[in-house]
Amino acid sequence: MSAPVRVLVVDDEPLTAAAHAQYVDRSPGFEAAATAVSGRTAVQAVQAARRAGRPVDLVLLDVSLPDMSGLDVARTLRARGETVDLLVITAHRDVATVRAASTLGVVGYLIKPFTYAVFEEKLEAYRRYRSALGAAGTMGQAEVDRAFAALGAPTRPDAPKGLSASTLESVTALMRGGEWLSAGEVAERSPLSRVTARRYLEHLAGRGLVQRRPRHGTPGRPELEYGWAGQDVSPGR
């Protein structure tokens, strides 16, 4: 198990900041390292944490701050070369702010108010993003795409046409076991048929929740095996 992701919470409203920090601590693998109530203190907190040898990984950044815009905080951090990831949390819904945040390389944009489920989904997406980037020293196009796709995961865990929520959940639970399984093997370990199992696995793969890779070595067409993303890739067979 790797060290938890250290999170700095920035919000001018102390109660809101505390609530967000609570959300963070509630999420396994994340810990609220500090909170800041202004843009200036936020920048200072990031720099201080890095100099102290315990750098911040992620900043939950409010846009409305008393001294400066959250976007300005982002620009300042970028200009100073701080390598932190930013998750914008704001009530601003205008296109200009969203676009500005996007060009500043934020890993997500959350519109207040939101439920914990939605928040957790964003943290989960960020976790996948990190794991996709941390996998290897060099990446192929597919790996790069997977990293970018992780951030694009929709907030709502909606089950599209043709899929049912309960079945999706059971397949997800099975895959969380960490084993690499083919569609046929998933079918064996669940009351589903291979075709149905494949539909759900493909759906999860499209969302970046599971990875696919061919299983070579035996005659015949290679078997596609699926593995839960968000953990390190096992060396395989």
Add this chain to the structure above:
Amino acid sequence: MSAPVRVLVVDDEPLTAAAHAQYVDRSPGFEAAATAVSGRTAVQAVQAARRAGRPVDLVLLDVSLPDMSGLDVARTLRARGETVDLLVITAHRDVATVRAASTLGVVGYLIKPFTYAVFEEKLEAYRRYRSALGAAGTMGQAEVDRAFAALGAPTRPDAPKGLSASTLESVTALMRGGEWLSAGEVAERSPLSRVTARRYLEHLAGRGLVQRRPRHGTPGRPELEYGWAGQDVSPGR
């Protein structure tokens, strides 16, 4: 029908820049506005275009430039508040570069070499991103997610009939190591059989991505060894 997206192509290799510009003009809704062969001229071109009232919408940005890194170009543009989108096009595959590009808010990251089909896919994703942003003055969480998701759309490497995309990528990754390997050696270092390895190597050789040469000196039929050719843009459809 809205005005076409104006694109600036940046690459230190004039032939590559021309090829990319051709790709852009070939894509409906996009037009190559200019090309630049260095970081300094790229920044100047963006500023000049904006002042001339015909701003650049998108920059195809190479990382390896003679005077400065493409990432530095991005930082400069961001620092000067230019509101252009960036699509990184590079042979750099290390995580650090990918991560740096990501934090600079690029709309995509393409690893050279690539086919036109892959390139077009990225432009299409960017088009969806723009249309998601341009739809309304204010956005809900769903709209924001859709915009971010558009950029995360995976590029499917186009493999011809008989070859699978993921296998092709693994063979490509192995060959990028720079070593000269025979089909049998590739088979040893991958879960593939010699026959399969040969099929993919021959495919890459046909596209000019790897070179072939016989390995003399030992008894028996000479072994064909394959080496990475390191071209920029393959002549694929």
Add this chain to the structure above:
DNA sequence: TCGTGTTGTGGTCATAATGGTCGTGACGCC
């Protein structure tokens, strides 16, 4: 020097075994 044997891989064919899609059927909801 030339011809022949030896060696080891190149390249092709048939086979294997799953992937993916289409149509059908059952279940639940309006």
Add this chain to the structure above:
DNA sequence: GGCGTCACGACCATTATGACCACAACACGA
């Protein structure tokens, strides 16, 4: 009772493997 939805079975398409024959260069003897 009709309709939409979701899952299943079966079929065809797809892609890897193993085996086989052919080929090309070296080695050696005449």
